[in-house]
Amino acid sequence: MAMTIADIAKIAGVSRATVSGVLNNSPTVSVKTKDRVLAIIKKYDYRPNEIARALALNQTGLIGLIVKDISNPLYSEIALGVEDVCGQEGLSVIIGNSHKEWDREVAHINLLKRRRVDGLIIFPLQKGADVRHIADLKKEKYPFVLLAEIPGIEADLVRADDKVGAFQATEHLINLGRKRIGYITGPQSALASDRRLAGYRKALKKHDVIPNKEYVIRGGWRLKDGYQAGKEFLSCKMSCPDAVFCYNDSVAIGVMRAFVENGIRVPQDVAVVGFDDAGVGAYLETGLTTVAQPAMEIGRRSAIRLVELIRLKNNTQRPKKLFLQTKLQIRETCGANKKGSVSVQKQMNNS
Amino acid sequence: MAMTIADIAKIAGVSRATVSGVLNNSPTVSVKTKDRVLAIIKKYDYRPNEIARALALNQTGLIGLIVKDISNPLYSEIALGVEDVCGQEGLSVIIGNSHKEWDREVAHINLLKRRRVDGLIIFPLQKGADVRHIADLKKEKYPFVLLAEIPGIEADLVRADDKVGAFQATEHLINLGRKRIGYITGPQSALASDRRLAGYRKALKKHDVIPNKEYVIRGGWRLKDGYQAGKEFLSCKMSCPDAVFCYNDSVAIGVMRAFVENGIRVPQDVAVVGFDDAGVGAYLETGLTTVAQPAMEIGRRSAIRLVELIRLKNNTQRPKKLFLQTKLQIRETCGANKKGSVSVQKQMNNS
DNA sequence: ACAATACCTTAAATCGGTTCAAATTCATGG
DNA sequence: CCATGAATTTGAACCGATTTAAGGTATTGT
Known part of the structure; x- marks a missing residue:
């Protein structure tokens, strides 16, 4: 021993x-x-022995991070940010993947509570799910920070400002002279999609572009959802949009693929803008213009806030909500010059 | 309380x-x-209280996973596999990023040891680094599994069989009728690059292709390293290769970019094959043919092995080394038909 | 030389579980 | 009704740290 x-x-x-x-x-x-x-x-x-120490001190130096799927670049970058801040504070991060399943989310939270982690950062399931386990956390004053809103629960939150991001993207398309601008939504459960839709509409309104309901298509989060949506755009009677703003990058790539297959050129015939900037966009031959989420920063700020909450034992502060700015990452799919994309901002660091 | x-x-x-x-x-x-x-x-x-329990039982139900950078898709997918297996076993996973820095790797391992994690899965720094901290683990019989070899240390290991993967990729290029096949290496420190080079050479030899030293270029792991290498290929006196096998996908994309900028068509003029299949390849307009690492499986198997080691207290088994098969993922960059790539195997699940 | 003070060190309780020998309860049969 | 053995339950030690009141030593002042 x-x-x-x-x-x-x-x-x-x-x-x-x-x-x-x-x-x-x-x-x-x-x-x-x-x-x-x-x-x-x-x-x-x-x-x-930190275990003995934790028992005596009643604090473990551990925090739990629950995401849907760590292999998703958006979450893994958030995780990187969280781990970065926690590392500096001497905290270790336990990661749990909910796989978008309610049972797993709950099971993870329960296990982490048994492990007496000092706090939790949670990217929760959204719309329609039973959220009592989160409500319980609040009731028990367990320190935690959410990375997405849960209707009906007031809690500390850090997320990107989707609405402004979507607004900027749409406005950019308008300034480029595009008139028939479409939006492909995300999955129904995603509140972020609604917010992006709102930002899109706001931009149309501001610039007196008449919104056309036919240009808003239900999509999803996968490439094939975008591909599907692209097909829909092509097959409908109205004239095809000359710009499409998409729920995320995968969808954007899917819709581009549908267009290109049908001889519609990007960006000449139709401009495309994605959302997230989760790794792929910069690698495409025609770089994807996209609304970059400050994923790492989301991780960092949520960790910083969590540390605050942990320090402030018995805090009575009202929950703080932090909305981080997105950044419109302009590449070729909405008409940047080719040169712009060669200088890749962030490369993947493959082993 | x-x-x-x-x-x-x-x-x-x-x-x-x-x-x-x-x-x-x-x-x-x-x-x-x-x-x-x-x-x-x-x-x-x-x-x-699992902390009290851990103290009494002298086991924590925690395992540590140390990677270089969790935001790298390869590692995050490994992490997913690890977490998957561990979740089933009731173990929680603490993640640490070494950021390719020796100090951080050591610091993480030390902290995790203090936390009395039941075992460790480590993607270690390689060549040239001081590896006493790993040697110590072995001396102390601390259960751990490596995800990359460390010269001079015999330990349990799980990794892809690079050599065979490289062999298959190269052979595939040869079978396609390519004669002048190049290889762009990874960073000097990467043993994997040496193995891939060996596989490449073996394939050339088998098919009586005369190896040309000029076709092996020192690269790196980033897009720009590949881009650079591509430029080199173009500027040298010999005739440009008609196929290039690359250390990883980023490099492959970089080299393609260099070629395309100079009017050289992929795959018509030159075929390109990458390595890893870490998320990007399927999204390109001309899908990237690549040697897919079984990243998730590496995670899973290493976790399974670690659990074995933990169970086998005081084991005297010789370390097991597991080499998992790669899979040649054929897409357009070496001449597959377009259709093949539209059916994307694994999409990114953006939020 | 002695009291007062400052400075160190320690014994023992505590954190919240597990473990196991010993004690208690229960059931059975003669 | 009691002996016997099986089935349950329990008290107390233990895991490895922290904490704090109390005890011990050295230093200082008079």
Whole structure:
């Protein structure tokens, strides 16, 4: 077995309390003793048992991060941000994937509570799901930060400002002279899609573009949803849109594929804008213009906020909601010059 | 504060030992008592403190996963696989990013050891780094699995069989009738690059293609490294290769960009094959043929192996090395028909 | 030389579980 | 009704740290 504090104490000829004092460099222990104990700790490569420590201190130095699927670049970048901040604070991050399944989300939260993590960052399931487990967290004053709104629950939140992002994207298309601008929605459950729709509409309104209901098509989050939507645009009677704003990048790529297959050129005939900028856009031959989510920053800020909440024991503050700015990443699919895309901002760092 | 086992015991009018028995459904506790205690546990929503449990049992139910950068699709998919298996086993996964920095790798491992994680899965820094911290793990018989070899350390390992993957890719190019096949290496530190080079050479040899040293170019892991390499191919005196096998997908995309900019068509003039299949390839207009790493499976198998190691306390088995098969993912960049790529195998699930 | 003070160190309780030998209760048969 | 053994339950030690009141030593002032 590993050394314990008692072993060190015995070797050093002091009490466990003194060794503990050394470890947490309490000012009461004399320099002489401290040095001696420290030397012994080093010599025997003693590593305090954080589990025992956690039990005594009633805090674990662990936080839980629950996302839908860590292999999604958006979430993995958030995770990177979270881990970055937590690492600096000496916290470790436990990751759980809900796989968009309610049971798993609940199971993860329950397990993490049993593990007494100091706090949670959760990207929750949305619309329509039973959210009592989240409501419970609030009731128990368990520190947590959400990465997406849950209707009916007021809680600390960090997310991108979708509406403004969508507004900017749409406005950009309008400024480019596009008149028939479509929007392909995300899955019904995604509140973000509604917000993006709102931003899109606001931009149309501001610039007196008459909104055409036929240009708003129900989509999804996958490439094939976009492809499908593209087909729909093509097959309907009205004239095809000359610009499409999409729920996310995958959808954008799908719709482009549908267009290109039918001889419709991007960006000449139709401009396309995606959302997220989750890794792919920069790699396309015709770089994808997209609304970049500040994913890493979302991770960082949510972690920072969580740390605050953890520090503020028994806080009575009202929940804070943080909306981070998106950034319109302009590439070729809405008419940037080719040159612009060669300078890739963020490359994937493959092993 | 949360309920403790003592509270439950008092309410149920039994001893803590009995409640403990109920929790771990020991056969010695009577059904009657068990039901009664269970009802109380449920009523008061009691959640046993896993920290206290970990202290008593000397096992935490935690495992550590150290990768270079979780936002890299390859690693995040590995993480997904790890979490999947661990979830089924009731283990939680702590993630640490080393950011390719030795200090961070060491710091993470040390912290995780203090946290008494039951085991570690590590994608270590390679060539040239001080690896004493890994050697120590072995000396201490701490259960761990590596995801990349470390010269001089025999340890449990799970990785893709790069050499065979590279061999297959190269052979595929040869079978396509390509004669002047190039290879763009990865960073010097990557052992995987050497293995891929070996596989490439083996394929050339088998098919009596005379290897040309000029066709092997030093690259890297980023798009711009590939772009650079592409330029080199173009500017050198020999005739340009008619096929290029690349260290990874980013490099492949970079080299393609360099070619296309100079009017060289892919795949007509030059075929390109990447490595990893880390998310991007399927999204390109001309889908990238690539050697797909079984990333999820690497995660799963390494976790399974780690669980074995944890179970086998004091094992004396020799380390097992598992080499998982790659899969040549054929898309357009080496001449597949367009149709093939539209059916995307794995889409990104953007929120 | 002695009291007062400052400075260190320690013993013992505590955190919330598990474990197991010993004690208690229960059921069975003579 | 009691002995016997099986079935349950329990008390107390333990896991490895922190904490704090109390005890011990050294230092200072008079």
